[in-house]
Each structure stands twice: as structure tokens, then as C-alpha cells.
Amino acid sequence: MLHTNPHPTLIESPLVEIRGLAAGYRGARVVEDVSLDIMRNDFAALLGPSGSGKTTVLRAIVGAADVYAGDVLFRGVPVGRGGRARPRIGYVPQLEAIDWNFPVTVEQVVLMGATRSAPLFPWFRRSDRLRAGRVIERLGLEKLANRQIRELSGGQQQRVFLGRALVSEPEILLLDEPTAGVDIKTRDDVLHLLDELNHQGIGILMTTHEINAVAAHLPRVICMNGRIIADGTPRDVLTPDVLRETYGAEMPVTEYRGMTLVAETPHRFGAAARNGSASGRAANGHVHGDNGHVHEDASAVSHADA
Ligand SMILES: Nc1ncnc2c1ncn2[C@@H]1O[C@H](COP(=O)(O)OP(=O)(O)O)[C@@H](O)[C@H]1O
Ligand SMILES: [Mg+2]
Secondary structure: OOOOOOOOOOOOOOOEEEEEEEEEEOOEEEEEEEEEEEOOOOEEEEEOOOOOOHHHHHHHHOOOOEEEEEEEEEOOEEOOOOOOOOOOEEEEOOHHHOOOOOOOEHHHHHHHHHHHHOOOOOOOOHHHHHHHHHHHHHOOOHHHOOOEHHHOOHHHHHHHHHHHHHOOOOOEEEEOOOOOOOOHHHHHHHHHHHHHHHHOOOEEEEEEOOOOOOHHHOOEEEEEOOOEEEEEOHHHHOOHHHHHHHHOOOOOEEEEOOEEEEOOOHHHHHHHHHHHHHHHHHHHOOOOOOOOHHHHHHHHHHHHHO
């Protein structure tokens, strides 16, 4: 479906460097010992079960999680501190994290991304409006520009928040579950759009819990569960051993027409993942509440098969 070989670029230094990171919230460590480099030509999936710390890694990159150890650098400069120029990182939150009762139009959401460059001027400049207009056109949202965002479909909402991130002309896009809860066609549209942006030189790191439908199609997959378990091509990373460690469940892997396919067995998956994850975390001294995990895991499987 997507280009499996990253496009060639000159050897260069990483956009984002994460070194020995421990991060979480209010003293509770959610991820530990995370080291990752994200390059400008990367198109990578951060894959793991619910509660494995995927969102926390993204938040740490934008300086929105507490850091207890290690470093997060953007172009060699620590993120989130000091009065330096804002790093050009576009963040697309999970749709679930957005307050849909807030009355705001598509154009207003996209424009919000533009004010980042001029935080002292809370009104919009002409150049901001022009840039927002171009992004709206680029994403095919012209006809929806004056609509309230809560009236849109999931796929359209996803594009609006992608627009908000793109208007700041980011060098890297971080997307939290951009394919969760959308239909197959929309999921493919989102992935192709991201692939296109990647080929235009934007590094992409997105979280997902969809193994076959999403992760297996990207050039790079990073499996995690509180820590990084494997990082590489889908073929190298999506193995029974890595998946057992990531999900705490037996997940047979097969090949079909050169594509890696993972058998996701919902019943064992939900229970085993919870037990596996709880014991794994207990060993590290971090046991978290896991309300709703079975439900989320089951829906992950049905999305993939929908
Ligand atoms: N804002 C927060 N405050 C406190 N704990 C949080 C917060 N966000 C997430 N957590 C905890 O961190 C753990 C991992 O969360 P998260 O990074 O969101 O995982 P994932 O995105 O892989 O589902 C969860 O168990 C959750 O309880
Ligand atoms: Mg998350």
C-alpha cells in the first residue's frame, strides 16, 4: 500500500533524540529507559497496548509530560525549557482528547496553529490567514471551513487537527492514534496523506494499536510497553517474541504476499495482555489501573477487521 522503503536523504543528524528517558505524571513513571532517534525521513509507528505509554512519549517530545531521567532534544536543543524559539513540531492529539462541545469552526481550529509563531499578538495576521487558507485547501477542507468541528465526521476532524499542526510548517509531525475510530477508506486516506507529507520532508511519528491495518504498512515500527521492546522494519519487529513481550499474549505471525500479518486473537488477547502487562509492570514497581482495557483491545481488533 505505502512505499515500504524510506526515500533516500542525505545523512543528517536526528530531528528528535530521546536518551534514557523516564517520564510520566506527578511522580508516577509511565515510561522508562526510552531511547529513540527520529530522523527527517522517518515515518514510524509507535505500537503498543493501551496504557503502554505511547501518548506519554509523544507528550514528552513536546515537553508536556514530567521528565524524571534522561533527555529529549529537538535539533540538539532540550525541549520544553527556556525562552528558545519554539521547535517546529506539529502535534495532532487523539480525537478523544478534544472537547467537542467547544464552539469553534474548521477555519478557527486551523488558525490556532498559526498563532504559535507570534504568541505576543493574539490576533491573526494576514500571512497567518493566507497560510491557513493554503492548508485548508491542501487538505480539501474548503467547503467545511465555516462548519463547527463537532458536526464533522471522524476523518474530517482528523484532517482539521492535522491542518492545525501543518500551518506552523513543522519539521516533524507527532500524531496520537490518527487512525483510531475511522473507517477503512479514511484510514487509508490518512496514511497516504502522511506518506505524502513524509516524502515532502516531514518526519512522522504516530501512535497506533492497530498492528496489521497500520503498523505493518509503515517503514518503521517501534514496539513498546512502558519501555522500548523493538525498533525496526515491520518484518524485523513483528515477531512472536517481540509481540509476546509487548502484548503479553501469543500472537502467531505469518507472511502473505510479502506482508507481515499478525494473528490478533481477541479473547486471549484482552485477558493475557492485562495479566502480562500488570505483572510486567509490577516487576518494575509500576502497577496502573486498567479500566477499559479489554474494551479498547477488543475494539482495536474490530477496527482492523471492520
Ligand atoms: N495526564 C495524566 N495524569 C496521570 N496519569 C496519566 C496521565 N495520562 C496518562 N496517565 C497514565 O499513564 C499510563 C500510560 O498512558 P499513555 O501514555 O496514555 O498510554 P497509551 O497512549 O499507550 O495508551 C496510563 O496507565 C495512565 O494511567
Ligand atoms: Mg494513548
